[in-house]
Amino acid sequence: MSVKTGVIGVGAIGRNHARIYAELEDSNLVGIYDANMEHAAAIAEEFGTKAFTSLDDLVAEVDAASVSTPTVTHRDIATQLLNSGKHVLVEKPISDSVDDAKAIIDLANEKGLVLQVGHIERFNPVMSQLESRLDRPKFIECHRLSPFPQRSLDIGVVLDLMIHDLEIVLHLVSSPVASVDAVGIPVLTRREDIANARIRFEDGCVANITASRISPERMRKIRVFQSNAYLSLDYQDQSGWIYRKDGLEIGREEVEVEKDEPLKCELMSFVECAAKGESPKVSGQQGADALDVALEITRLIEADA
Numbered sequence: 087m088s089v090k091t092g093v094i095g096v097g098a099i100g101r102n103h104a105r106i107y108a109e110l111e112d113s114n115l116v117g118i119y120d121a122n123m124e125h126a127a128a129i130a131e132e133f134g135t136k137a138f139t140s141l142d143d144l145v146a147e148v149d150a151a152s153v154s155t156p157t158v159t160h161r162d163i164a165t166q167l168l169n170s171g172k173h174v175l176v177e178k179p180i181s182d183s184v185d186d187a188k189a190i191i192d193l194a195n196e197k198g199l200v201l202q203v204g205h206i207e208r209f210n211p212v213m214s215q216l217e218s219r220l221d222r223p224k225f226i227e228c229h230r231l232s233p234f235p236q237r238s239l240d241i242g243v244v245l246d247l248m249i250h251d252l253e254i255v256l257h258l259v260s261s262p263v264a265s266v267d268a269v270g271i272p273v274l275t276r277r278e279d280i281a282n283a284r285i286r287f288e289d290g291c292v293a294n295i296t297a298s299r300i301s302p303e304r305m306r307k308i309r310v311f312q313s314n315a316y317l318s319l320d321y322q323d324q325s326g327w328i329y330r331k332d333g334l335e336i337g338r339e340e341v342e343v344e345k346d347e348p349l350k351c352e353l354m355s356f357v358e359c360a361a362k363g364e365s366p367k368v369s370g371q372q373g374a375d376a377l378d379v380a381l382e383i384t385r386l387i388e389a390d391a
Contacts, residue, residue: 152353187374203372207253230247232299
């Protein structure tokens with residue numbers, strides 16, 4: 087069954103949502119909406135769809151939609167979609183407060199609709215390789231670095247970039263957070279542009295997470311240490327290695343990854359969930375849990391400023 091899809095907000099991220107919805111076999115991209123109507127018209131022409139001049143009109147025509155607008159607008163737009171009986175994929179972070187996130191989640195549950203949060207790395211092919219080899223991780227180290235993006239300037243690097251790794255770490259560890267330490271520094275904006283967090287979990291696992299949006303290089307890597315192995319995976323290259331003890335030496339084995347575009351996998355999964363009414367891989371609650379930790383890290387950084 088073809089799902090009638092739409093995109094609300096077609097900036098750098100939303101444009102790619104529109105591109106993929108236009109390509110997916112089970113998606114019928116009926117239109118897009120953006121406050122910048124001239125820009126929306128150009129994107130609509132590029133992908134052979136309609137630029138709606140009214141959000142209400144777009145909502146009336148879709149079965150499911152991506153919300154890729156500024157974070158502060160997520161609750162209002164998601165609420166309008168859900169109240170209209172539409173399935174929602176809201177880009178990360180799910181909202182700018184835990185209370186707003188809870189309101190979105192509760193409404194989706196009440197309406198029996200799909201609510202997925204756009205934590206794209208969960209759909210990166212390296213994740214399935216990591217999950218299949220996971221055995222009680224003891225230490226996790228994440229690095230997510232990028233040059234200054236000229237976007238998402240309404241939030242700091244924790245809510246912009248680090249939140250990806252926070253959601254992944256919470257998923258991998260599956261243990262309550264015991265404590266959080268954090269440091270962050272504003273460089274080009276009034277919010278933190280580089281940050282580091284150290285998270286201790288009740289099961290003893292420790293995660294050290296670094297994010298920067300002022301780096302001269304791009305890096306998206308995760309290293310997981312456990313009793314029987316050490317896994318090093320690169321989200322960007324979709325490659326990795328696993329290291330194991332071999333007698334008195336350490337053996338290294340390349341992880342075979344079937345490469346694919348994570349956003350395509352994410353939206354394909356969302357369309358399938360919308361068509362079948364299935365639970366998404368990254369639920370509203372998982373997005374809210376990552377937001378909760380991210381906001382605590384942000385609070386610690388601001389308190390130390």
